[in-house]
Amino acid sequence: MISLDVKIARGDFSLEVAFDSASKVTALFGPSGSGKTTLIELISGLARPDAGRIEVAGRVLADAARKTFVPARKRGIGLVFQDAQLFPHFSVAQNLRFAQFFAPKEGRRLPFARVVDTLGIGHLMARRPAQLSGGERQRVGVARALMAAPRLLLMDEPFASIDVARRTKAMELVERARDEFNTPVVLVSHQIEEVMRLAGTVVMIERGRVREVGPPEEIFASAREDSPADRFGVGASLACGAARFDAHYRLTRLQHPSGEIYVAGPVPAEQARVFIKAVDVSLARQPPPETSIRTILRGKVSGVAAGKGPLAMVSIELEGGDNLYASLTRLAVDALQIAARAEVYCLVKAVALDERQVETV
């Protein structure tokens, strides 16, 4: 899908990045100032590489050696800016019509009504961008980018301006762009949870260089302390239904297809998402006979990422399809013979979960 090998210098900062990704969602991950936004500018055609080559979906967009450079307006690459950058003098509808008008005349087009419906912005059509909330603006920004029927959708920290409680909904936008409109996505993010949930390939960038490329669970398995992707940030978000509150013990039991999840304290909603950190998950091969741990979820190992270090990251596909990650020692992985397809019981201490990990839907 994307094949890239570029160099660009800007004052003191230099970016030298090469990677290939065939994933439907590729995440550019790294701390701020690492060069993610510059990379987005290079892919979209807003910046010209000093050297190197950019290829998207089989089309060469820039090749410094052959003096090829396709300008942004001819690339057919949608860009969702961090702050949406809607045209302030146009209504929402006019913003979308603008994109539709300049979409390539040949090739596929996305029906206006379907984009509007999917993103749930029908009631905003007559409004001006100044009258929208951050989240609404972001949805219109995604819709506008889609109306141009892009071959690739770039999203520069699309959730930065959205409050945490609405992030899940925002992430669904990316999934819809990817699935319903069959548009591959390159996402800039420094939120591990986002990347874990959405991306098939993660390109980890630091100070203008690629540090690692690979599937998220592998990237985030590394336990180096100087890494922004340390194991303490890795986790998964599980969709649960039917919360039952035990008033006597003051515990909430959330129903998940793979088992019950115990959360300390009340959860004020029927539907909720709970974020479980990899470091809070232990694994067992048999249902543990006597244990203090209440939350025991059934699943199958889908991958083990282990290097030469002390730790490993195990990804588990739970019953019902959600992913969960467990950070274990490499020793434990070997001792229990944990490998792909192994059936496991995931143990989560309820004391690790309270309302801070729960997002009500």
Next chain:
Amino acid sequence: MSDLLPTLTPEQITAILLSLRVGFTATLCSLPFAVLVAFILARGDFPGKMLLDAAVHLPLVLPPVVTGLILLLLFGRRGPIGGFLAEHFGVVFAFRWTGAALAAGVMGFPLMVRAIRLSIEAVDPRLEQAAATLGAPRLAVFFLVTLPLAAPGLMAGAVLGFAKALGEFGATITFVSNIPGETRTIPAEIYVLTQTPGGDYDAMVMSAVAAALAVGALVASEFLARRMRIEARGLSS
């Protein structure tokens, strides 16, 4: 009641109407050029940009009489440009009101460019980039995004240019002289009145008219600019 208002002589009325015609013509004709130059200066990055910037500002720093003389040399009947235009298009500037409009336009040009350039620079380039990523050609980006957002500055620039045109004296009188009904604008009329014995009162009346026109233009532009700004930011309803 009408006795209290000073009456204007037919010559004075002619001068006022001529000034308005010269002012509007100068402003409307130079506005597109001013927008183009302002855009190039605001967004362009090319060798010689400083030179263009300096050339645009020349009428602001040169003595107006010198500007008038340069116009006379270039656009006079025997001047290289004036001769060409007269021969091929029948457009004559020398000693005509059109020449007064040209002089006024040239003198007001730097002021217009400055105001418009500032307003274009204030438009977030990322909006233009957003338009480009959506596939809009450059011209469309300019007319649909940059220009509407810079409209309040355009208005301000036009009014500055108009006010300058109304007040222009030195370059005009050097270039097209001071012919009643053709090139005698309000400032020239005031000058003539001050040179006439007993003309002081009429000179003051004309000065008041000039001041009223300038203030009126300023108020109108402020009003329009405010509406445009509201329109551009989408805060109206």
